């Protein structure tokens with residue numbers, strides 16, 4: 001593991017983003033605009049906005065980062081730059097960490113903006129600390145990047161990569177407790193929701209939204225999300241193939 | 246000269262999608278040679294090069310590069326590779342591309358200027374790669390492979406699509422590299438490029454048809470053009 005090569009990769013990904021200001025603007029603004037829209041729709045019903053917004057604060061960045069990362073890695077694969085890098089002294093872990101670092105930084109900016117607007121302008125109120133909501137939002141964005149890195153190995157075309165979003169992310173949204181509270185799900189679906197990362201992210205934000213106490217359960221939920229990020233990054237590194245048939 | 250061999254391939258077989266793409270390929274390349282790998286499209290040139298880099302899963306055979314197993318970690322900054330379609334970042338400038346790969350290879354920054362001059366792209370240093378022509382992009386890809394002056398260069402059709410003057414300049418560059426001790430394996434499907442090489446490997450349908458010098462090729466086939474020589478070889482072998 002060389003920190004220099006991972007950092008150089010992160011800087012390169014960031015430089016690619018800088019040459020594409022429209023993508024940066026979309027990355028930063030889309031979640032903020034969507035939450036603003038939600039706040040507008042629910043104006044006059046602050047309880048409802050306070051109920052949904054904390055979870056969506058994490059889910060929108062996850063979706064955006066998942067898509068961006070999937071497309072970026074698929075591009076590395078099809079352009080041959082990934083193969084070229086793997087003939088050089090770049091370890092797969094360094095490649096994956098480079099991406100996580102670059103998009104993680106964007107995630108922090110995105111999370112800060114959307115949270116700042118939600119709490120400052122859209123009138124969001126939570127019982128616990130707003131910072132914990134921001135933390136979970138950023139972790140969710142990182143999770144999106146990590147999932148994008150590990151799943152993009154399965155996609156061989158852009159069409160497939162784009163469809164991975166409804167295939168892998170939508171079921172998590174349906175099962176994470178926003179639509180129906182998780183303990184009211186049919187038994188099998190409850191089990192399924194127990195092994196999906198978004199369930200823990202939404203559990204964590206719900207806890208912060210409803211109680212000011214930092215409980216063990218909350219810390220565990222956050223730890224599980226961190227664990228999922230780490231595992232997805234490791235899977236992302238192992239699914240990169242140097243040798244092909 | 247067993248120690249000074251840059252490439253040693255023995256009975257290499259590669260199967261892709263259940264088709265034998267390389268069949269019993271064997272050859273040895275001494276260090277410092279400029280070797281041309283010629284053959285029509287689909288003959289297996291790219292597959293062979295990828296096998297030498299350890300990127301291709303092979304069915305059987307031994308491949309030794311600079312005294313090491315193909316694809317070994319120790320080789321990763323000793324071998325430069327140019328893939329057939331330029332592997333460069335279109336959304337970065339030429340300079341940004343070179344600097345990134347230089348930092349991965351841990352190569353000094355002034356080496357970037359050297360390779361840029363070698364491929365004659367200095368005036369495009371600040372251009373976005375996606376705005377360059379195909380030939381210019383190919384030269385960016387070549388420049389990246391030259392970073393750090395690797396001992397072995399594996400170049401997959403580096404001159405295809407370039408104008409004659411540029412092609413001549415690049416072959417001059419390759420010859421200069423070879424006389425400085427670098428080993429070069431350069432592929433092409435344009436038979437006329439044979440004239441530029443010290444030695445030729447003619448590949449057809451995954452098999453080595455001939456392994457000789459350009460002069461020997463013309464002499465053996467009693468032809469004056471390399472295209473005609475290749476046809477004569479095929480007809481003589483069937």
Ligand SMILES: Nc1ncnc2c1ncn2[C@@H]1O[C@H](COP(=O)(O)OP(=O)(O)O)[C@@H](O)[C@H]1O
Nearest residue numbers: 261262266284285286287288289290291292293
């Ligand atoms: N990804 C692949 N899967 C299966 N067969 C392939 C693949 N790529 C190339 N081939 C086949 O391998 C043979 C050799 O291809 P290649 O090495 O690219 O030849 P060349 O570089 O000489 O044009 C061709 O018959 C081609 O159809």
Ligand SMILES: [Mg+2]
Nearest residue numbers: 290291292329
């Ligand atoms: Mg080829």
